[in-house]
Amino acid sequence: MKWVNHESHVEIYPPKEFKFTECLVFLGRSQEEVLHRIKDHYLYKLLLIQEEMILVKILEAEGIIKVEFPIVAPNNSKRIQVVNYIEEWFDFHSDLEGFYQMANEDQLLKRMAEKYYGLRMVGIPDLFEALTWAIMGQQINLPFAYLLKKRFVESYGNSLTFEGETYWIYPTYKEIAKVRVEDLRNLQFTTRKAEYIIGIAKIMVSGEITKEKLKHLEYHELHNQLMKIRGVGAWTAAYVMMKCFHQHSSFPIADVGLHNALKLQLGLENKPRIHEIKVMATNWEGWQSYATFYLWRSLYD
DNA sequence: ATCCAGGAACTGT
DNA sequence: ACAGTTCATGGA
Numbered sequence: 001m002k003w004v005n006h007e008s009h010v011e012i013y014p015p016k017e018f019k020f021t022e023c024l025v026f027l028g029r030s031q032e033e034v035l036h037r038i039k040d041h042y043l044y045k046l047l048l049i050q051e052e053m054i055l056v057k058i059l060e061a062e063g064i065i066k067v068e069f070p071i072v073a074p075n076n077s078k079r080i081q082v083v084n085y086i087e088e089w090f091d092f093h094s095d096l097e098g099f100y101q102m103a104n105e106d107q108l109l110k111r112m113a114e115k116y117y118g119l120r121m122v123g124i125p126d127l128f129e130a131l132t133w134a135i136m137g138q139q140i141n142l143p144f145a146y147l148l149k150k151r152f153v154e155s156y157g158n159s160l161t162f163e164g165e166t167y168w169i170y171p172t173y174k175e176i177a178k179v180r181v182e183d184l185r186n187l188q189f190t191t192r193k194a195e196y197i198i199g200i201a202k203i204m205v206s207g208e209i210t211k212e213k214l215k216h217l218e219y220h221e222l223h224n225q226l227m228k229i230r231g232v233g234a235w236t237a238a239y240v241m242m243k244c245f246h247q248h249s250s251f252p253i254a255d256v257g258l259h260n261a262l263k264l265q266l267g268l269e270n271k272p273r274i275h276e277i278k279v280m281a282t283n284w285e286g287w288q289s290y291a292t293f294y295l296w297r298s299l300y301d
Numbered sequence: 302a303t304c305c306a307g308g309a310a311c312t313g314t
Numbered sequence: 315a316c317a318g319t320t321c322a323t324g325g326a
Contacts, residue, residue, distance in 0.1 A: 134307085141306040144324050190322045192309075233309045257307045296307080 001092055003083050010079055012065040012086060017096040019118025020060035026122050029300050032146035034153050034168045044070075046160055046167035047085055049078045053160050055167055056082060071162055091121040091246060099248075099287045103294075106283050108265060112294045121293050123243050127211040128173040128204055130244035131229070132197045134236040136189075142257075151187040176201035196231025203229070211244070219249055242289035251288035253277055261295035 002013040014020075021041070028038050036045040043058040057068040067082060074082065087093060103113035124130040136152070137145040156171035156179065176198060184194035203209045209229065214222055222245060226237035234254065241250035252258065259271040262280070266272075272280070284291045 135309095137306090138308040139306065139321090140308095140323065141325060143306095145307075147324090188323070192321060196309085231309070235308055239307075252307075255307050256305085260307090 001083075001087050005076065005079060008073060009069065010067040010083060012067065012083060012092075014063070014065055014090070015092050015095070017100065017118055018090070018092070018120055020065065022116055022119035023090055023122055025300065026119065026297055030142070030146045032143070032150050034150050035170060037165060037167065044165075044167065046169050047082060048158070048169050048172075049074065049081045049085075052078065053158060053169065054078065054082060055160065055162055056086075058086065071160075085125055088125040088246075089123055091123055094120070094246060094248070096120070096290070099290045102283060102287050103291075108262075108280065109284075109291055109294065112265075112298055116294055116297050119294065119297060121242065121246070121290060123246065125244065126170060127209075127214070127240075127244055128176075128200065129170045130240045131200050131232065131236070132176075134239045134243075135193055135196050135200075135231050138193070138236065148187065148189060152184075152189075155183075155187060173201040173204035177205045192231070199230050215245060219247055222247070242292070248287050248289050249285070251281065251284075252292060253281070255292070257296050257299060258292055261298050265295065265298060 001015075004011045004013075024038055024041065024043060027033075027036060027043065036043060038044075041059065045056055045058070047054045047056060052074065054069065054074050055071045057070050059066050059068070065086070067086060100113055100117075103109035124133065132152075133149060136148045140148075153168050153170060156175050158169045159166050161167070179198055179201070181191060181194040181198060184197065185191060189197070200209070214225060217225060219241075222241060223237050226232050226240060227234065232240075235252050238250045238252035239255075241247040242252070253274060258277075262268070262277065263271045281288060281291065
């Protein structure tokens with residue numbers, strides 16, 4: 001991926017089929033989001049790079065992504081990691097030509113592919129965050145899931161305040177490995193969720209699970225390895241594979257949001273059944289995650 | 302009150 | 315393998 005280093009900022013040349021504003025719509029879907037802030041088409045996020053907190057301000061100007069550093073401009077080795085994070089966050093390494101070709105031939109996806117053209121899978125590069133955020137969202141309504149995340153982040157994450165706004169970094173597994181189930185219970189996590197999350201923190205501290213080890217695995221093997229983790233079922237594994245590992249074939253087919261989007265898009269009386277979704281999705285082969293993501297996006301219109 | 306939320310583990314067959 | 319049950323809380 002091409003990017004240019006300037007004294008005060010960095011420029012990233014995004015791939016084809018990318019619209020920053022479309023991604024901002026998705027990022028702005030919850031008012032309770034604490035891990036980034038959108039203000040006047042600027043996207044702010046606090047990153048932890050080599051033990052240093054770096055606030056980045058991201059904007060698009062003439063098709064180029066500019067990354068500014070409002071507080072302190074980091075050195076070059078840190079800038080490389082900032083760029084890597086942003087490229088992964090917006091799935092810059094994927095070629096979406098195949099997806100749009102497929103979607104153009106698909107009755108259901110055609111309209112959304114045109115409407116949200118340029119939307120890329122907004123990912124969660126950090127594996128601990130991807131896994132535990134998915135677990136927080138299991139079997140509860142989304143607003144409450146965001147509330148849990150907010151409490152979790154504000155209790156155990158690091159923060160920095162700049163010009164009156166506070167920016168947060170997701171808690172590290174190192175920190176959460178020391179937390180007790182009872183502590184998370186006080187934040188209104190269920191006992192199960194507290195156990196799952198702390199359990200994952202511990203196996204990440206031990207090095208048993210790392211993104212490095214998992215990212216080279218092939219689709220099915222990755223799915224199997226994720227499913228071995230307590231608290232991670234088929235839905236969570238699929239969610240993490242699409243949001244953290246950029247697996248385009250990943251398909252959380254049992255997802256309630258997906259069902260609601262399909263019901264709405266197709267004008268159905270009831271939510272579709274799994275076997276019906278399988279039929280609809282036969283053409284999506286290889287791009288199920290993007291199909292799902294665009295359907296999720298359709299819920300925020 | 303009753304049902305449903307971006308499910309998963311556990312239990313019994 | 316598969317279905318039914320339990321977990322727990324907020325919102326409609």
